[in-house]
Amino acid sequence: MPYWVYENWTHKKAIIHSSECSYCKNGQGIHATSSKQNGEWHGEFEDIDSAFKKAENTGRDEIRTCKICSP
Numbered sequence: 001m002p003y004w005v006y007e008n009w010t011h012k013k014a015i016i017h018s019s020e021c022s023y024c025k026n027g028q029g030i031h032a033t034s035s036k037q038n039g040e041w042h043g044e045f046e047d048i049d050s051a052f053k054k055a056e057n058t059g060r061d062e063i064r065t066c067k068i069c070s071p
């Protein structure tokens, strides 16, 4: 299953989602039109390790998996 990373500039975090997550929707997000103001989707990644590396490379304060799709 592919993974995506949502980098949130406002809250200085990077969250890892699976592509099936309702918050992710294959990188579309829940607020597709306004999301560019707060952050950016990175993806897709073949596995969670690759997604984690990308998330760490953003250098954000908080890096974790999504509690909804990857508890």
Ligand SMILES: [Zn+2]
Binding pocket: 016, 017, 018, 021, 022, 023, 024, 066, 067, 068, 069, 070
């Ligand atoms: Zn999620």
